[in-house]
Amino acid sequence: MDWQDMFSLSVQEALGPSAVVYCLAAIGLNVHFGYTGLLNFGQAGFMAVGGYAIASTVTSFGLPFLLGVVFGLLATVVLALLLGVPTLRLRADYLAIVTIAAAEIIRLMLGSIALTDYFGGQSGLQDFSDTFRSWSPISGPVGILGLVSWRANDFWVMVVGWTLVLICCLIVFLLMRSPWGRVLKSIREDEDAVRSLGKNVYSYKMQSLIIGGMFGALAGFMTALESAAINPAFFATDITFFAYTVLLIGGAARVLGPVAGAIIFWFLISFLGVFFAQATEGAAPLIPPEIMTSQQASLIRFIVLGLALMLLMIFRPQGIFGDRRELAIDAR
Amino acid sequence: MHACLRRVAMLVAAVVITTIAVTGSASAAAPETSQGGERCVRPETTDDDTISILGLICDTQETPPSPVEGVQITVEDESGNEVGEATTNAQGGFEIPLPGTALDNLGKQFTLKLDEESFPEEVQLRNPNQVTRTVAINLSSDAFVAFPVGPAPGGGDNFFVEGLQLAVGGIVFSLLLALSALGLSMIFGTTGLTNFAHGELITFGALAAFALDRLPGTISIFGAEITVIVGVIAAFAVSGLFGWFQDKTLWAPLRRRGTGIIAMMIVSIGLSIFLRNVFQYFAGGSTFNYSQYASVTPWELGPILLTPKEVVIAGIALSVLVLVSLALAYTRTGKATRAVADNPALAASSGINVERVISVVWTGGAALAGLAGVLLGLSQGFDFQIGFKLLLLVFAAVVLGGLGTIWGSMVGAFIIGILIEVSTLVIPAELKYVGALVVLIAVLLVRPQGLLGKAQRVG
Numbered sequence: 001m002d003w004q005d006m007f008s009l010s011v012q013e014a015l016g017p018s019a020v021v022y023c024l025a026a027i028g029l030n031v032h033f034g035y036t037g038l039l040n041f042g043q044a045g046f047m048a049v050g051g052y053a054i055a056s057t058v059t060s061f062g063l064p065f066l067l068g069v070v071f072g073l074l075a076t077v078v079l080a081l082l083l084g085v086p087t088l089r090l091r092a093d094y095l096a097i098v099t100i101a102a103a104e105i106i107r108l109m110l111g112s113i114a115l116t117d118y119f120g121g122q123s124g125l126q127d128f129s130d131t132f133r134s135w136s137p138i139s140g141p142v143g144i145l146g147l148v149s150w151r152a153n154d155f156w157v158m159v160v161g162w163t164l165v166l167i168c169c170l171i172v173f174l175l176m177r178s179p180w181g182r183v184l185k186s187i188r189e190d191e192d193a194v195r196s197l198g199k200n201v202y203s204y205k206m207q208s209l210i211i212g213g214m215f216g217a218l219a220g221f222m223t224a225l226e227s228a229a230i231n232p233a234f235f236a237t238d239i240t241f242f243a244y245t246v247l248l249i250g251g252a253a254r255v256l257g258p259v260a261g262a263i264i265f266w267f268l269i270s271f272l273g274v275f276f277a278q279a280t281e282g283a284a285p286l287i288p289p290e291i292m293t294s295q296q297a298s299l300i301r302f303i304v305l306g307l308a309l310m311l312l313m314i315f316r317p318q319g320i321f322g323d324r325r326e327l328a329i330d331a332r
Numbered sequence: 333m334h335a336c337l338r339r340v341a342m343l344v345a346a347v348v349i350t351t352i353a354v355t356g357s358a359s360a361a362a363p364e365t366s367q368g369g370e371r372c373v374r375p376e377t378t379d380d381d382t383i384s385i386l387g388l389i390c391d392t393q394e395t396p397p398s399p400v401e402g403v404q405i406t407v408e409d410e411s412g413n414e415v416g417e418a419t420t421n422a423q424g425g426f427e428i429p430l431p432g433t434a435l436d437n438l439g440k441q442f443t444l445k446l447d448e449e450s451f452p453e454e455v456q457l458r459n460p461n462q463v464t465r466t467v468a469i470n471l472s473s474d475a476f477v478a479f480p481v482g483p484a485p486g487g488g489d490n491f492f493v494e495g496l497q498l499a500v501g502g503i504v505f506s507l508l509l510a511l512s513a514l515g516l517s518m519i520f521g522t523t524g525l526t527n528f529a530h531g532e533l534i535t536f537g538a539l540a541a542f543a544l545d546r547l548p549g550t551i552s553i554f555g556a557e558i559t560v561i562v563g564v565i566a567a568f569a570v571s572g573l574f575g576w577f578q579d580k581t582l583w584a585p586l587r588r589r590g591t592g593i594i595a596m597m598i599v600s601i602g603l604s605i606f607l608r609n610v611f612q613y614f615a616g617g618s619t620f621n622y623s624q625y626a627s628v629t630p631w632e633l634g635p636i637l638l639t640p641k642e643v644v645i646a647g648i649a650l651s652v653l654v655l656v657s658l659a660l661a662y663t664r665t666g667k668a669t670r671a672v673a674d675n676p677a678l679a680a681s682s683g684i685n686v687e688r689v690i691s692v693v694w695t696g697g698a699a700l701a702g703l704a705g706v707l708l709g710l711s712q713g714f715d716f717q718i719g720f721k722l723l724l725l726v727f728a729a730v731v732l733g734g735l736g737t738i739w740g741s742m743v744g745a746f747i748i749g750i751l752i753e754v755s756t757l758v759i760p761a762e763l764k765y766v767g768a769l770v771v772l773i774a775v776l777l778v779r780p781q782g783l784l785g786k787a788q789r790v791g
Contacts, residue, residue: 094776
């Protein structure tokens with residue numbers, strides 16, 4: 001057991017690129033679920049559209065990187081419109097089923113053989129992050145000696161990513177204290193009351209879906225740039241569920257909830273991962289292989305994660321910083 | 333409600349009659365295939381200490397199927413050493429015993445290589461790249477490999493026959509989908525919970541039967557081995573118990589606390605992640621088959637191939653569905669269930685014990701889902717996320733028929749199941765689920781209450 005190693009690896013993950021991705025995705029979900037009460041279970045779909053827009057623009061069409069960013073944001077707007085038109089008039093659980101189905105359609109299409117020329121099939125796309133990396137002022141590994149260290153590329157992704165998180169949080173903060181944001185919150189509380197005040201609820205919900213979806217697209221960009229590669233497996237259904245866990249840990253309907261949630265989530269996930277990996281490796285492991293092999297050890301964190309999501313929702317649905325009165329979980 | 337009931341009853345009756353007709357003609361048509369020349373004969377599996385790799389090289393596009401004789405096959409182990417070879421006999425079969433006992437070979441992989449030179453000139457493999465095949469030995473019985481020969485079925489001219497074949501497969505699949513959908517829809521109808529952990533109930537059934545199958549020894553009755561059949565029944569019962577237990581320990585307390593339906597939905601997501609990883613913890617990530625019925629020779633009904641296994645699976649699923657439908661339509665509990673699904677408050681005020689009904693629904697729904705899981709595992713093998721992969725299709729079926737309606741979920745399952753299979757005529761097979769999910773979204777656009785749902789405000 002190397003406690004210091006475990007701790008520094010966990011801190012590295014908690015502040016690292018993966019945390020950035022989940023934080024951005026959860027900020028989007030916060031706009032949807034936390035503020036508007038929309039149950040979007042297809043955030044992975046928005047992320048996939050964003051990530052693939054960059055990758056495909058650069059690799060398959062040979063166009064500039066920034067054009068890919070523009071395409072990604074435009075494509076998520078289109079996706080939000082496509083999803084919103086049939087479902088925003090329906091009950092919350094219908095929206096959940098449709099968005100999860102849409103995300104799965106997107107994932108299957110992106111991985112299909114028929115579209116290999118554009119999206120690279122199951123093996124995905126590579127070689128699209130050169131432009132992004134060429135902007136990096138960082139040349140060597142960065143970190144605090146003996147505690148944490150990140151590779152140059154990872155750190156550049158982190159710098160850009162956390163800056164984006166900061167900007168997004170500022171946008172959400174300003175939006176939600178504006179009259180527009182108050183309408184969103186009142187839609188969450190009582191849709192019919194808002195309608196009776198003459199507001200077009202449908203239009204507000206659509207705007208919320210588009211804005212949250214664009215935050216999802218940013219998460220998709222960072223996913224692609226983090227690993228400098230992209231494939232459909234990055235955008236499985238579980239990603240959305242993990243992003244919800246991040247949001248619920250920090251507290252929905254709080255501007256900084258997703259940030260706190262992402263850091264805590266990744267710290268715990270990687271701590272459990274490293275702990276059980278160390279406990280099962282070597283000649284005389286702490287946990288005998290009859291009880292747990294090293295392969296099984298990698299599953300413990302997801303078992304705990306599922307359990308944590310259940311317990312969180314049952315006993316503390318407002319998360320760490322949330323306000324219980326500000327939760328749309330009883331809407332029907 | 334009554335008119336609707338009658339419509340569904342007629343539909344069910346029509347399906348029953350068709351199935352009986354198909355099974356009837358199956359037994360009549362089966363012996364007719366022995367006419368002239370050598371037939372393809374699958375080598376018999378031997379029940380001894382050694383594992384053999386058995387195989388068949390056969391042109392199934394000819395009627396009757398014509399065997400390919402004299403093809404040389406070699407087997408190599410993981411490090412590339414040749415461990416055996418064989419030549420196909422006049423019936424197209426070959427048998428390669430593996431050195432060592434069954435235990436030595438368990439968990440290993442072997443590579444089969446066909447000698448292309450030894451192929452007769454007029455015969456070609458269906459997939460020319462498939463001259464090597466990897467076989468993983470994960471059961472202590474003989475492994476069977478088939479090399480399809482000749483052009484792929486349906487080269488355009490028998491479009492109709494191919495469609496029919498796919499529709500038959502679709503019907504079998506849709507019966508299993510209906511079993512799963514019924515439980516999901518009943519649970520939604522009575523409790524308002526959109527259960528994202530329903531897929532794990534399906535996997536649970538498949539795993540429960542597999543656990544029984546894995547126990548040492550076999551169960552026989554009058555000399556016939558029935559281990560897997562006992563497994564199917566046990567999976568049904570254990571899954572029901574699992575559902576009852578889940579309701580008692582998790583969902584009933586949550587309902588008493590007055591937890592909102594969206595909170596419960598998120599709890600079910602957590603449960604789904606939890607159970608799926610627990611399943612993988614114990615079962616591992618590989619694909620399993622039950623010890624019996626892993627591969628069977630299909631019957632030929634005219635141009636259509638149908639395995640006896642599929643007929644039995646469809647028969648079991650159909651009879652269970654009919655029984656459940658009858659129970660829902662005529663028994664006191666069934667009527668009470670429909671009353672609660674219709675309006676829980678009204679049902680409670682007219683003296684129905686709603687909690688008891690919900691408990692019955694959870695038990696029954698989980699048992700049906702478990703049965704669907706083990707039957708699905710029998711028909712195509714399974715892994716720890718078989719139910720999770722199926723979940724969205726079950727949702728599609730339920731939403732198409734009308735969320736919370738009992739007959740609707742079955743109708744929806746039939747449409748989705750058949751659509752998925754038949755749609756591969758025009759779209760690539762890898763995208764067949766996309767079609768079903770697009771239908772799901774389209775239905776919500778046009779008729780959000782589903783086919784049999786009541787036209788009420790759902791927004």
